[in-house]
Amino acid sequence: MSEKTAPGQNARRSQRDRTAATRSRVIDATISSLVELGHAATTISRVQERAGVARGTLLHHFPTRASLLVAVVEDVANRRLHVLADEVEHSGAAGWDAAVDLVWKDLQSPAFLAVLELWVAARTDADLRAALVPVERTVFESVHRAVTTVAADDDPRVPTLVQFTIDLLTGSTMTTLLVDDDGSQRVLLDRWRRAIPVLLGRSGAETWG
Known part of the structure; x- marks a missing residue:
């Protein structure tokens, strides 16, 4: 008999997946900016643009x-x-x-x-x-x-x-x-x-x- 997953557990797992995906996208954007543009030009605004996320979302994961x-x-x-x-x-x-x-x-x-x-x-x-x-x-x-x-x-x-x-x-x-x-x-x-x-x-x- 298969184990059932409560609806709340699915929601939490989905939220974790979304959080991980967002962090990964931001980090990937930062790395590509460092390689292409250098440290000085890798600003929060530039990373936000490359990652395609809202500024508030980025700052939620990485406040500074x-x-x-x-x-x-x-x-x-x-x-x-x-x-x-x-x-x-x-x-x-x-x-x-x-x-x-x-x-x-x-x-x-x-x-x-x-x-x-x-x-x-x-x-x-x-x-x-x-x-x-x-x-x-x-x-x-x-x-x-x-x-x-x-x-x-x-x-x-x-x-x-x-x-x-x-x-x-x-x-x-x-x-x-x-x-x-x-x-x-x-x-x-x-x-x-x-x-x-x-x-x-x-x-x-x-x-x-």
Whole structure:
């Protein structure tokens, strides 16, 4: 015999669904604004217009711009972690080439570009920085674990090389935001893939190139 749901329960569930959908639409609009326009131009009015919601509705969910950006920080972190988990579980690839590719793929996502805008803003915004630092620490630790898992290497120097890989590609990504030069990025990726075996003592320096 099936369990009946009281009318009030259906109404509450429907309200929760509508609330979640509205929050998601506002957060998505904020992320797209951060990526396309930057932090300074991502105002409440602009987000409201992009999300297609009434100003009162937006302010009901996010009373201040700061509360909206904190929600975005958490949402972007969850997106990056979800993508990383899926990649590790389903790609089936292993080894250092796959590990480098995993870092590169994460850094090319719109989520990372949104994070970059928030990093810069957090330098002079104490509240945003307080929200961002612990979340980003969790993300970094998860990225580090995921890359280490994909590298599938038990050499004791692996943690250092994973750190180098993340830092090198993050810095390169930030640099090329100013100059759209996909070719130089590809060269860097190739050279770093060849450098890793040299740093592990498995290839001669002549292969670095």
